[in-house]
Amino acid sequence: MKFERSETGFILSHKDQIVLQHSHSSPILFVGTGNATYDMYRGNFDIKDYVNERIALRCFTIKGDGQAVRIEFHYEGELQITLCAEETPEGRLKIGFHDAKESLNRVWIRLDASKDEKIYGCGEQLTYFNLRGHNFPLWTSEPGVGRNKASYITWQADVKDRAGGDYYNTNYPQPTFVSSDRYFVHLQTTAYADFDFRHSDFHELQCWAIPDYLLFDCEQSFPALVHNIYGLFGTQPEMPDWVHDGVILGIQGGTETTLEKLHKAKAAGIKVAGAWCQDWQGIKITSFGKRLQWDWQWNPDLYPELDSKIHALKREGIRFLGYINPYVLEDFPLYQEAASKGYLATRQDGSKYVVDFGEFYCGVVDFTNPAACEWYKGVIKTNMIDFGLDGWMADFGEYLPTDCTLANGKSAEIEHNDWPRRWAKINHEAIEEAGKTDDILFFMRAGYTGIQRYCHTLWAGDQCVNWNIDDGMPSVINGALSSGLLGNGIHHSDIGGYTTLHGMKRDRELFMRWAEMAAFTPMMRTHEGNRPADNHQFDTDTETLCHLARMTRIFTHLKPYIKAAVKENALTGMPVQRPLFMHYEGDALSYEIMYEYLFGRDLLVAPVYEQGARQRKLYLPPDQWIHIWSGEHYQGGWVEVEAPIGKPAVFYRASSADTVLFAKIQDAAEDLL
Structure with missing residues (x-):
């Protein structure tokens, strides 16, 4: 100084x-x-x-x-x-x-x-x-x-x-x-x-x-700078090994539907790591679309025999994931228990306080109350971990109203931004206390300072099912790069997007292009969207099934490379998805590039994010690059390559120690035997 x-x-x-x-x-x-x-x-x-x-x-x-x-x-x-x-x-x-x-x-x-x-x-x-x-x-x-x-x-x-x-x-x-x-x-x-x-x-x-x-x-x-930031905020733990074994398929509708879709996916050659069934605790239908019953326990009516099927799936190498958030549905058992014990936020006079979540109301579990935190961790450990779940979406966290009263006496206006960190801490500690940090994965969209040391992976939230740069497929690239610089080096998104409103409906091309991008991220996971019937799904037709099979085979082929990058993130804070300037600091153009990224040190990924495009113009920083599909060599600078569906614009460094692995990506994609 x-x-x-x-x-x-x-x-x-x-x-x-x-x-x-x-x-x-x-x-x-x-x-x-x-x-x-x-x-x-x-x-x-x-x-x-x-x-x-x-x-x-x-x-x-x-x-x-x-x-x-x-x-x-x-x-x-x-x-x-x-x-x-x-x-x-x-x-x-x-x-x-x-x-x-x-x-x-x-x-x-x-x-x-x-x-x-x-x-x-x-x-x-x-x-x-x-x-x-x-x-x-x-x-x-x-x-x-x-x-x-x-x-x-x-x-x-x-x-x-x-x-x-x-x-x-x-x-x-x-x-x-x-x-x-x-x-x-x-x-x-x-x-x-x-x-x-x-x-x-x-x-x-x-x-x-x-x-x-x-x-x-x-x-x-920049590597030294992100390591400095890692030392300040901490970083995510390594993901469980099974996450790298294929796609986590978002499926809803009950036990029979889930098993049928899993069978269909595997028969098509899709590498499946897990089934993510966010409606495992039941559903509610609203004008927005299909919503969930926020009382965090198995619903045997919708998912009969899940208590045994979940273990049978695990023996087949398929993990079962669910859903939870920090709120409890009014007048349901968990709400009644929390209210009776004083674990919910209240009005200033101590009376009942509920939040409108869209045609249903919920209580706010007060995470400033240590007893409420222990209770909610107990819900996670008993109803989810002990039941057999190997992961879940830990949703919301950003809804804390500013006019409720909390146990610690602080203003909810001041607590609001910190609520995602508190919510991440609840999930992380429940898993840690159960001794399952190496086995269980949870992912969040909400965050704030300090989430890095608790949140296992971010997901990009509820993108529109379109190509819009502000809220569609391209936006998740910026989301991964910006958050990754601050210690959140593991990031992914809903393949195909989520928000299906105002005339937006997911088509085949969008789903396929999104799946291509996801194959070159730390984690692959699909989502049906808020109105599944309006959206093209992974099993809508044979072409989509075959395309997803190819992408999952690329993803699993890259497992040793991705695992090494995830480990590097945990040890040093170096994000898995990186801006070009991270390793090309002397190249002025690298600071301006959007919609492409380095995947680990040696892969450069430029997803096709424009509808109907079959070529991709992109920038290569100064180095020796090899196009994975054609094998052509490039010196750097602006280039344009063919990028038909199934062959996104991806390059690897000629000097990489993993050139043998990368050179076989195309063979892995075609191997559907």
């Missing part, structure tokens, strides 16, 4: 990177007061803020030396807030926020920026990979349908369901970003925040509370 004072200001730098550059004419800190309103409708938030006051803090006094500096900011002679800068034992720069005037509840801090730098991260961002030129409100919520206010689908979703969303809406925000200048910034807060990257010479971070601190560090390379 280096602190330099001038007559009118100061410069705070770390490892020769300027962090704060303050002067009387260009202050770096603003404080104020505001009143926020949160209107939640089924996980979608209409948030407004009335700023009563915003004060530029120009006057300051300095206390301390070069090892630890206190910067006291005054306004009209009165102390407003103090920044305390010091190096942590790990060598990061930490700037604490202290002595804030009691009335203040808004902070804006400006960090030094360079004109040409690119910005990435802020959780899982779906529309943009490089965030420069935009601001990003950071609040976990439903991401919305369409996510583009200029699109007709988003307009329909807004008008009909108040659910259209915008480019910044995400299940997983995080107040952390990474710069192309090889530094990261993390703001420690769970309050609503807004990171603004629209200015050429500064980044402005806004927070609707006094943050705890800001962390900054930089490294000489």
Whole structure:
């Protein structure tokens, strides 16, 4: 850390990177007061803020030396807030926020920026990979349908369901970003925040509370930087070995339907690792489509004999996965038990509080109550793990309303963003306490700071069943790359998408192209969507079955390579899906590339994400690349290759230690014996 004072200001730098550059004419800190309103409708938030006051803090006094500096900011002679800068034992720069005037509840801090730098991260961002030129409100919520206010689908979703969303809406925000200048910034807060990257010479971070601190560090390379971030947040454990043995098929409808579809898939040559039956605990039909009965225990009416069939499937090498979320259905057994024990969030007067989830209501299990946490872990261990489930979708986490009352006495507005981390912790600890971390997989869409050490794998959420760059197939590539930079290196998506509304219906081509992409991700899993009858499914026709069989054979052929990348993620924080600049830092174009990625160190994947396309134009960073289908060699730069269905644009490095494995990908795809 280096602190330099001038007559009118100061410069705070770390490892020769300027962090704060303050002067009387260009202050770096603003404080104020505001009143926020949160209107939640089924996980979608209409948030407004009335700023009563915003004060530029120009006057300051300095206390301390070069090892630890206190910067006291005054306004009209009165102390407003103090920044305390010091190096942590790990060598990061930490700037604490202290002595804030009691009335203040808004902070804006400006960090030094360079004109040409690119910005990435802020959780899982779906529309943009490089965030420069935009601001990003950071609040976990439903991401919305369409996510583009200029699109007709988003307009329909807004008008009909108040659910259209915008480019910044995400299940997983995080107040952390990474710069192309090889530094990261993390703001420690769970309050609503807004990171603004629209200015050429500064980044402005806004927070609707006094943050705890800001962390900054930089490294000489991107691999070193992601390892630094891994050391801060932790990272996901390795996935169970069985996940790499094929696709996890999303199936609904009961025991007989599940067994029939599994038989059909295996007969077609599909490598099947598991059956994911989200309706294992029963269904509810609403105007949205097929929903689930949120009382987390086996429904023997819909799934007769599952208690024995689940073990028979496992002997055949097929795992059974289910579903759970942090809420309990009103007036059902788990709700009644939780309510009687005081484990649910309440109204301010202690009375009943339920949340509208779309034509049914649920109680909120209060994860600030340690007894409620232990109870819910017990539900998972008894009703799911002991029953025989080998995995599940741990859904939601982003719905905590801001007007409920919690056991720890904190505002639900402040707890809201932290709720996904608490939910991930419940699942992780239940599995860990059962001694099943190496056997059981759970996956989440919601997230926030700290989820990395608890969530086994992210999934990209509820994409539309279309090709839209904001909310369709292409968006999951940005989601994987942005979240991967922050310690979430295992990521996947619903093959074919999920949201089937407003005239959208999944067709064969979309399903096939999505399956091609999924074969080059850490995990393959299908989903029927919210209206299965409207969507093309993996078993709709023979052509689709054969195509999925080819893709699963590629996926399983790559098992040793994928497992090595997953292990590297667990040990170092290096994500499995990586931006091109991760290994080509000197190549300026690599920082601009969207919709392609490095899969591990040695594979480059450029999914076909445009309807009807049979060629793919893509960028190859400077290296020796071999096209897996033709065997042709490329030196790097912009190229265009044939990419018919079944042969996505994938290349491998000629100098890889796995060239023999890669050279046999085409043979593996064709081997259906």
